[in-house]
Amino acid sequence: MFFSILAPFIAACLVPFLFRYKRTIHTGWLVLPIPILLFLYFLLQIPNISGGNNIHLIINWIPSIGMNLSFYLDGLSLLFTLLITGIGTLVVLYSIYYLNKKEKLHNFYVFLMIFMGAMLGVVLSDNVFVLYLFWEFTSLSSFLLIGYWYHRERSRYGAFKSMIITVFGGLSMLGGLILLTIMTDTTSIREMIESKESVINSPYFTGTLLLILLGAFTKSAQFPFHIWLPDAMEAPTPVSAFLHSATMVKAGIYLSARLFLLFGGSDLFFILVTGFGLLTLCWGSYMAVRQTDLKAILAYSTISQLGMIMAMIGFGTEVAIFAAIFHIFNHATFKGSLFMIAGIVDHESGTRDIRKLGGLMTLMPISATLALFGTFSMAGVPLPFLNGFLSKEMFFKTATQISPTAPLVDQLFIIIPVLAVLGSIFTFVYSMYFFFQTFMGKSKETLEIKPHEAPIGMLVSPIVLVTFIVVIGLLPNLINEPILAPATAAVFGTVPEEHIAFWHGEINTPLLMSLAVVVLGTLLYLTRKKWSHVYRLLPGVLSANKAYDAVYEGHLRLSRKTTNMYMTGSLRHYVLYILLFLVASGGITLVVTDGFAFSTSDVAPISWPEIMVGIVMAIAAIATVFMQNRIAAILVLGVVGYGLSLLFVFFRAPDLALTQLIVETVTVALFLLCFYHLPKLDTKKQSTGTKTVNILISASVGILVTLVAIASHSSKRFETIAHYFIDESHHLGGGDNVVNVILVDMRGLDTMFEITVLGLAALGIYAMIRLRKEEEID
Structure with a gap:
């Protein structure tokens, strides 16, 4: 299992050499075996995991701080590893035909392999600090992938934006994880879950939960941290299909699910996760209808789908967790295929602007058919061959079966089904908008590139994903027992007995909610132009992106002014600032800690040889100040260093004396070599004020060092x-x-x-x- 995490990193190290050695073929062909082999490895683990035989591996790394390479494969991590490696295989295959050989392919595949390894590390880590290490690796590698086309200003902007927001959340999460280790006295996630009572009853519980959820929300683009995801669409389409359907944005979902047994059941967890999840669902789906770029539509649709999954985790019931797990799988299939279709449209028509597209059904029939299955599954259209409808109906079912436990939760419970239907209505609208405006009707403009069907190599990956949509829609229980049930058990703690079916033999509330979504969604789609002016009111001029840009630009201006204030180009000023800070901080520390102590106990006796050496060192140090030649100053200063070596000898520390002799000799020699080439010292007379400042600073530093030396011996605080x-x-x-x-x-x-x-x-x-x-x- 450890090698499965290590393999992508090894591949990343080898790719540059393979790229140079085999330039005659696309680098992707050399990388493709890695995700295939990893996918097959995890596929072979299904019988063990479904049989309850979880795999645990631990390798000692830094045991003194409890930071060991501890990995754990259970139902939840198996689901994510299959998605990471399975979708990763299809993405690499797709990228071979999408990216031109003239691109810097070695960079692309290095970043992609690092990201794959980091994601595997996140979902397999049992040690919280190792998990955080891989967590930040995903932020770094996604930054590189999003900014792959770094010559584009928007790519650099999107990459930097995603890294700032996700790293901010990651640092917050680290604070929460540190608090968890303090409360439970362990760094193992499984052992933390076993100590749930100590966590729930801890005074740090609220702060810990907020910090960890902040990390999960930023990573999974929950409102209001969703703003990085649309800008990340500047990445190549294979990156979007990988990061934003099955991997990076699911990391926050994974974290929330993994720690559900620790935090789930508390009212605060329910309110925050459910509330922000539903808000993200509604806002993301509402804003998707406004977009004109195909990938932007899919970006906001991803935001809305992630909000729905997060809300189901917040619901906290066994059925809700099962539905969330099911939709994680379904979302990866239809969203991955749709991103690839969007890339195909862009690749074969030269544009992603939906205002210029239309009528592609006749020109790109295979792509249009694949898009039909993907969009209708995403919309939750009640058809028996669409897996999206099954998990969407389970979402409605769980939204109406929540058992409130507190007055505030009881009030929220009333509006949960309403928000679920509202978000799903706009999900239906943007799905129909994506498909019909792109593939149906007539072309709105004459495009620079005449649209044509993509090569079969580029179509293979979306065909595989759409096949999963249909097969799972027709035979949903095919993955129930081997994949969904173990994953749900890993999150909820018990094995669910849920049978997935398209028709339950009756017209129930979830089905009526689905029908309402279709009817109202169709009406809104057909009348979209009549009500689209509502976006002038909401969000109107308000924009989270504008707030981010304002804060970001404000920090840049402040840092620029601050830097210009002290970066004067004068070496004297720099040394002056450093010494002033040293004196101020050191003096304050001495005052606060009562460090002005003087003790002569346990002091070695001083004889005349030590005194004479000390006097010589003092004279040499003072003489250095009055030297008019650099070479002479260095030689005189060397007397101080060699005198210190003698003192080490007198005080029976020969190893330190030898070390000091070597360091002093090398330093003097290097200084002589360097200073020989420098111009002569400036012997201009300095003003009285400058001399006064120099004397005061020098005296202050000398006094401080003396006091610290005395205090270090005299003050025994520990x-x-x-x-x-x-x-x-x-x-x-x-x-x-x-x-x-x-x-x-x-x-x-x-x-x-x-x-x-x-x-x-x-x-x-x-x-x-x-x-x-x-x-x-x-």
Whole structure:
């Protein structure tokens, strides 16, 4: 299972080399085996999972903070892995015919494989911190995919917008996950669920729930965070079909479902998830009818469908959870196919503007037929061969069967069926709008490219998805026991006994609601031009996008003014700001912590050799200030460093003395090499004010460092960690040299990053020297 997550990342590393080696064929053919093999692997796990044999794998990583690579495959994660790898396979196949070989295909498939691996990591992680790591990987890789055509301003805007909103939500979610680990004393999601009572009764419950739902809502484009999704449509259509039908936008749905056993049942969870879900459903479907771009229509339709799924999770009943799981599957089939059809229309006609399209049924009959099944399934038209109707009717059923538990919930319960029908009516309208305005009637304009049917390779993927629409519509229980029931059990805790059927032998309320949607939706579609002016009133001039742009531009202006204030180009100013901050923060800390303590206990005796070395170091340090030559100043300053090495020797720290000698020697040598090429020191006399400021700053820093050094010895606010290092160095690091063990093991990451910084600095210096030599040659 671990390799299934690792495989896409390995493929991402290999793609650039394969791209260079095999330029004669489309890179997608080389990538295609990865999702196929992964899909087959997870497909083979269906018998185990449906039989109750969940798979758990744990690999120790950073056990000291409870951050281990812990992965868990159950019904819910299996459903998502099948969608990720199955839709991923079809998307890669589709992209082979959609993207031209002249594109930077290696970039595209690298980003796509990273995203696939990240999504698999999200749905399989049992450790909350590992889940967060993969969560942010999805934000980063989706940013790269959305901005794939980076030469377009709108692509860069959409990519940046999606990353800002989703990363903001991810950081909020991290705060909630940290609170969960504090409340439950574990980083395992399964163990957290077992500690539900301690979470429910914790004073942090409300804050934790809000932070985690903020992460879920931003990722799944719930109102008012939905604004990033339409702008993400600037990505290539294969990306849209993958990210916005089965993967990224479903991550928030997955998180809400995964933590349902932890938070579900509380009134706050019901109010927030149901309320925002229904609001998103209604607003997304309402705004979809207003759009003129095919992918924009589908973007807002995705928002509305995600709102419906989120609302069903909020309902909290077993039937509602089952319906949500069922619609997650159905939505992936019809929305993935529709995105691909939109891409085909754009690819074969040269436009996605619905105002220019029409009459494509005769020119693109196969694409039109596929779109017919996809849109009618999305609309929930009551036909026995459409899977969308089955889950939509279950949505209506669950909306009328909620059992209120509190007065406020009781009031919300009254309007839930109304909002469900209202959102579904506009869903029907935008579905009919998408299909009939594109494929029926007559062409509204003469297009630059004469529309024609797409090549069969591009049609294979939507054909497969539409086949699922029909097969699941006719035989819904085909996936009930092996996929839907285990997934529902993973979310709700019990195995549902739900039989899916098109006709239940009676005319019930859900069926009447579906018929009402069809009748009223048809009337609204036929009269769309007469009532479309309502958009001038709602939203009118109000726009969440304008609010986002205003906040974003405001932050840019503020940061620009702030930066211009201190970025003066003067090195003296920069050092001055740093030292002022150091003195202010350090002084305040000393005052607050009562750090002005002076203790002579447990102090090593000082003899005349140490005193003499100290005096020499002080004289050298003072002399450096009066030097008129850089080389002389460096040599005199070296006396201070070598004097410190002597002090280490006197105080029986030979390893530190050797380290100081090496560092000092290398530093002096490097300074001599660098400063030799610099111009002579500016010996102009400084003004009295400048000298006064320099003296005050220097004296303040010196006094602060002295006080900190004294306080670090005199103030014992907590037990020293030195004994821990001495006792554990051999056990944890396998060495008896405590200093070496600290540097290599205890603070290994710190040492590694220090080496990295030095390496980067060396590269920077090398680049500067090389650039200067090239300029001299020119």
